[in-house]
Amino acid sequence: MSGSEQSGPEPRIITERRGHVFLIGFNRPEKRNAADFALLQQLALAYGELERDPELRVGLVYAVGDHFTAGLDLADVGPRIGPDGLDMVPEGGIHPWQVDGRSVSKPVVMAVQGTCLTLGIELMLTSDISVAAESTRFGQIEVARGILPFGGATIRFPRAAGWGNAMRWLLTGDMFDAAEAHRIGLVQEVVPDGTQFDRALELAERVAAQAPLAVQATLANARTAVRDGAAAAEAELQPALARLAATEDSLIGMEAFVTRKPATFVGR
Incomplete structure (x- = not known):
């Protein structure tokens, strides 16, 4: 899939306009799309572009490669966490996890596959409609790394799935499958592997066709x-x-x- 580069010779995030739908793609497949600081900043800038452009009505977040994301690249991001947390939103950007009081005013659809850990789940919880490939594996594993979910899972996971369902996965760090994600309301549709992007695009275009x-x-x-x-x-x-x-x-x-x-x- 082609996309317009946002910055640098190897962008971490690629974007493409498909009519009124704005495609936002994780583009670090060689690292299972683990989010380093550059990816976080470029993702924030993409959300800012979605918000500002009146021709863009819906965002569609997906990932290049076999996996949606292996989560945070702690080796790169960890040293940047200061006394006030992590400052990752450049000028013109919007926090993708929207935990700073500002929200994107337009709907976001997501397509996930392969491994979807930590910040990937939190991005789904922040978004509005999520489609998962049937073999997707999920994990909110921060407690196994000595930190807490800081992208909104503590707020949104219990609201989406119910207290017990959320704590089952938040407090153990265990992995779970797409069927469980669908059962607890984390994803809205589970589709055959390889079709998740097309189905998410179909839904995004359906939303974009409305007023x-x-x-x-x-x-x-x-x-x-x-x-x-x-x-x-x-x-x-x-x-x-x-x-x-x-x-x-x-x-x-x-x-x-x-x-x-x-x-x-x-x-x-």
Whole structure:
């Protein structure tokens, strides 16, 4: 798969525009896509590009090679962890794990395969729809390395899977398979090996075909409910509806409903 390089002769992250979908690919297959500091920074910049460009409606995160990620490259990243943690977001970037108070306003779909450890699981938990190849193996193994998950798993894993299901894997560091990941809600679909990218792209393109402002408003309200509670989300529903009803896309959607023809939304 071709992609546009972001920086340097061998980019850790490759990106490609596929219509309104922004492909973001881990590109360190010789190291099982272990995340060194350069990969973390380039990933943050890719998320920043997704957020800023109004033509980009959905992100799709995938990985080149047999494995999604072996997790953090501790030999490279470990020495960079200071008294205040790890500063990995360059100017123009957005924290991919969104644990600094700022979130990407657009949906992200993920396709995973092979080995998916630690920060890979946390990226799935941060994203909105995940597709896994059936032979994928998962592990939240930080406790076996003497650290804790710092990309949001302690926050999002219990919310997604339930307390006991999350602690079963967070506190033991044991590996689990795609069937278990699906059972506990970590992934939404399990597909035959080699088809995970195509299925994730199909879902991303399906989302991208909807009215983008409506998609973003839906995502924002659901996040408000999770972060601030049902009452806060309820208070935003009618104002959000009024804003969307005044958009050009709302007129396009109504016309499509009346004429029974597909809508082509413009994001205004």
